[in-house]
Structures are given as C-alpha cells and as structure tokens.
Amino acid sequence: MMAVTLVEETRAGLVENVHLGMICGVNENLETSYHVGNPKHYTYYRSAAKPIQALPIFLTNIITKYGLTSEEAALFMASHRGEVYHIDGLESMLKKLPVNEDELFCPCSYPLNVNPKEEMIRQNKEKRRLYHNCSGKHMGFVTVCRELGYPVEGYWEVEHPLQQEILKIFAILAEVPIPDIKIGKDGCGVPVFAIPLKNMAITYLKLACPELISDPSLKNAVLQMTRIMNEHPKMIASERFICTQLLHDQNIVAKGGAQGVYCLGLKKEKLGFALKVLDGSEDVWPIVVAAILEQIGYTNKETITSLRALKPSIIKNDGGHEVGAVYERFSITEPSINSRKL
Template sequence: MGYDILIEETRAGLVENKHFGIICGINEMKKQIYQVGDSQQEVFFRSAAKPIQALPLFLTNIIEKYNITEEEAALFSASHRGESYHINALESLLNKLPVVEEDLFCPPSYPLNIEPREKMIGEGKTKRRLYHNCSGKHIGFVAVCRELGYPVANYWEQDHPLQQHIVQILSTLSEVPISEIKVGIDGCGVPVFAIPLHSMALTYLKFACPDLIDDSGLKDAVVKLTRTLNHQYNMIASEHFICSILLQDPNIVAKGGAQGVYGFGLKNERIGFALKVINGSEEVWPNIVASILEQIDYKNKETIHKLRLLKPSIVKNDSGIEVGTIKETFTL
C-alpha cells in the first residue's frame, strides 16, 4: 500500500505521532493532477456517501409535495450532532412525511455533541433513533420507499431496490462499474461502498461541477442538493466542524465520513479532491484540507483562516501552555 506521511505531531521537538494517508485531486478533464500516495487504493465512503444516498429523494418531488424546508432537506445528507435545531427539524420531518420513528433502522442513541447528550442524560431522557447521527438519511430512505412504491421492510439490505438505485447513481457519478464497487455494512446498518480514491475525487468533482453529468435529471438533483448543503451548512454537522466551515464557502461542496475519509469539490477551480487518513483520524482534516487549499493558492483565504482556527498548528495543554506542533508534511 502506498501511503505517505500527511501530518507530524511533535512535543518538545520530538515526533510524537504521524498520520499517514492518501490524497487525490481530479480536474474537469477527469485527469489526476494531484496525488499523494496511491490513489488507486480502494476506500469506503462511509458518511461521505450521504449526498449520494440522498439523491434518490432529490430525484423525486417529495420536497415540494410535503412542503419540506431547505433546513429540513439538508438533514437527508447530514451527520447531525443532535443540537436542538437538528432535533426540531427532524421532528418536523416526521410530522410532514409518511414516516414514523419506528420505521428507521438506525439504532437508538444519544446525540454526538457532548452538551446535548449530557443534557438529555441529565433530564433522564432515553436514547432515540431520531438522535442517531444518520437519522435524517434514514428518514429520507423511508420517504423514498413510500413515494416510489418500494417496500419499507428491509430497505437497508443490499438487494433492496432503493439500495440498488443508490449504487447505480454512485456508478454513474464515479464511473466505476457496479461490478467493481465493493459493498460493506456501515455503522448505521445500510450498505457502504468502496471505490478507488481517484474515483471518489471524480464523484466530488461532479458535485461541484454538475455540468459534467450527462443525465439531465441527475444533474438537476445534484444542483438542488448541493445548493441546500451550502445554504444550510450547520445542519450537516454543527457549528465548529469542518463540513460547516467548508460548506459556508459557496464555492465548495464537501462531506466527511468515518475513519478519516473526506471529499470536497471546488466549483470555480473545477477540481475534486478526496483523502483518507489511514489511522482513521478526523481531527487532522482541517490541517490537511487547509494545506491543500494553500498549496493550490485557493483564493478565499477566509476559508483557510477558519480551518486554521479550527485546528491550530500550535498544540496547547489543558492549562493553555504551548507544548508542541502539528505540521503538514505532504506536497501535492
């Protein structure tokens, strides 16, 4: 496996940790123009697939039919953190759509963010499927099944018509034949897909540049979906997370997944990027993405500045004393 060192963490001048990984950048000619490590490595999308998994819904008229707000629609692609505005919008979706919480296959849980989780536990509230970070995706799955006449039962199974629809969309966007897409089971129980990293970058290029999509219906759905992501950036994770910072830049379409996977596309530059931190760390995403944007001389310096604030290069201990550094070591 061809992995390079992306990040070195030091303490008192000694290297304390190294993060290995792979990066790929694809231009509008579908040529690989940036590479760190082996971009042919197959990588599971994890939650970076959520925009793809939401497309069957955006291909229908469900949003218009049920008067779904843009804020609510963003949750179909979200890894929400369980803040009050997430829960309120999820409750609203259940009130509007022909979906009940018991339909959802994602397991009951508490919110990912510490404050709402501790608040709920302190109030004696029990875990709910709605609090799971993938609940918006699952609500969308059930809504699509009911709209298209698919059985709701076993909608999470690989051979279910909804999951077959999703893998066909992925194949179209990534240009990887369905027979070559590896399928596993994600944390929430639905199929999760692995393709070469360069094909993942191509997928995010098409999110940023939907004019590259030949299918007009799919193109329109991508435009609608990505506009929603940019307008409702805090619904995708929450404040102070990399997805929210990148998506509030109208030039960027982005989504992260578990185990260190991240994908983003730049609209004006017409480049798609995908990366994988091999040890699964998500903490160094801001450093890696900031360095990528700096190395390509990205024009919106404010976006880079916000990423640097999210994960500073100076490491401080619990008392606020500087004790080390985080340094990017890769060159595109």
C-alpha cells in the first residue's frame, strides 16, 4: 500500500493520533511531479466527484433554460451544509426545475451543520431529501434525465444512460480506460468510481486547466462550471470549511469527499493534486493541503493562512488551555527521472 505518516497529533509530548495516507501531484504533461506514498493506490472519489458528475448539466443549456442564478447552479456541485442560504437556493431551484422532491434518490436527513440541524429540530421540522448534502447533485441528475429524454426512474443505477455518460466523462478526464475504473455505491446511493490517485490528480489538473481537454464542448462545460464554483464558494460547503476557503482563491479548483479524499487543481502552476487520508479523517485536510502549498512555494500566502486557521497547530482543551500540538510529517519532493512513470 505504501502509505506514509502525513500528520501526528500529540498531547503532553506523547503521540496520540497518527494519520497515514498518500499524496500525488501531477504537472501539465500528466507526469508525477510530487508524491508521498503510492500514487497508484486505487481510491474512491466520493464527493470529490461532484464537479465531474455535474458536467452533463453544463453540456446542456439547462441553467439558462430554467433561469437559474449562478449561485443556485453552484449547488449542483455542492456538499451543502444546510445553512439558510443553501436551503433557500434549493427551494428556489425546486420551483424552477422540472423536479419533484420525492423523485430524489438521496435519503431524507437533517443538515450537516449543527446549528441549522438543531434549529430544525427545535421547530419540529421533519427530515427532508432537500436537506441531504447531495440534494443539489440529485436535482441535477433528474433535470438532465428530463432534458435528454432519459427515464428518471433508476437514474441512480450504474446501467442507467446518465450514469454511463458520467462514467465516460470520468474516463476522458482521468485518462483511465472504462474497464479499469472500479465502481461502488456512494453514501447517497449513486455510483462512485475508484481510480489510481495519480489519475484523480489528472482529473483536477484538467478542471483547473481546461485547455488540456481536447473536446471543445467538454472544455467549455468545465470552464463554466469551475467559474461558478469560484464565484460562490460558500454554496459548495459553508463558512470555515476547506472547500469554501480554497475556492475563494480564484487560482484554485478544489473539492473534498468522504473518508479522507481531497483533490485540488492550481491554474497558473498547472498542477493537480489528490490525497487520501487512510483513516478517513477530514479534520486534517487543512493542515495537509497547507503543507502541500507551502512546500511547492505557492505564492498566495493568504490562502495558506486561511487553511492554517481552520486547523491550528496548537491543540487546546475545553477550557482553552494548550494541551498538545499537530505536526505534518511528510515532504513532497521532486521524484527522480525514473519515477515519473508512476
């Protein structure tokens, strides 16, 4: 597996938690420029797939046809946290799109963020499909089915023509033959794809640098989609979450997924990165991504500072007293010429 220690957390000088994982960075020639651990490790995208799963929307004129704002359209790529502005946007989309909430395959739930969840419980509101963090994605799926004449029933099955179209898009962007893509079922019930970590990095390189995409229609769809992600970062997650912090930087396209998966692409530098924290922790993403950006000499220090603020290096207890520290324990170095084929 070739995992390495990415982060250690200590308490009174004793190592309390160790987070193992892998990181891969690729350049515009699709070569491995940086890596720790095994860049060939097969990894499920989880919700890092959402921007790619949304591309069939941007290959149509759905947004213009139904009069969606760009802020609403951002919810197609979101792992929304159920804040008021998320729910307002989703409610507006339900009124505009040819979608009924009970058609969404994602389960009924409460919001992910604690405050809106507790407020709904206080108000005796029931769980809804709309509150699920993947509801925007599912609304997009149903709308695309109606737009392209696909059956809505079964849109969540891998054999459905929409999911087959998404699979083809993944294969193109990741440069992985379809037979080599492993398929599972995601938390919300739709297909989820696993490919080598290097190819996940290639996918996000192309999202950041669509000039590397040969198909003109797909290139334009990526341009429109990523522009919306950067225009409305808080719709993708919410305040004080890593996706939102990174997307405030117009040079970055980024999205995380469950179980420790994170991907980002850098436009000016023409680099794509993918990482997997093997214990599934999302808590250490900010410190890992901040360390990556520091080690490659990323010039926007404000972005790095914002990430460090999300995951301080000092651990404090409930009373605010310093009790431990967090350390990144990896170094992404330029591989030797013989390792570039990894």
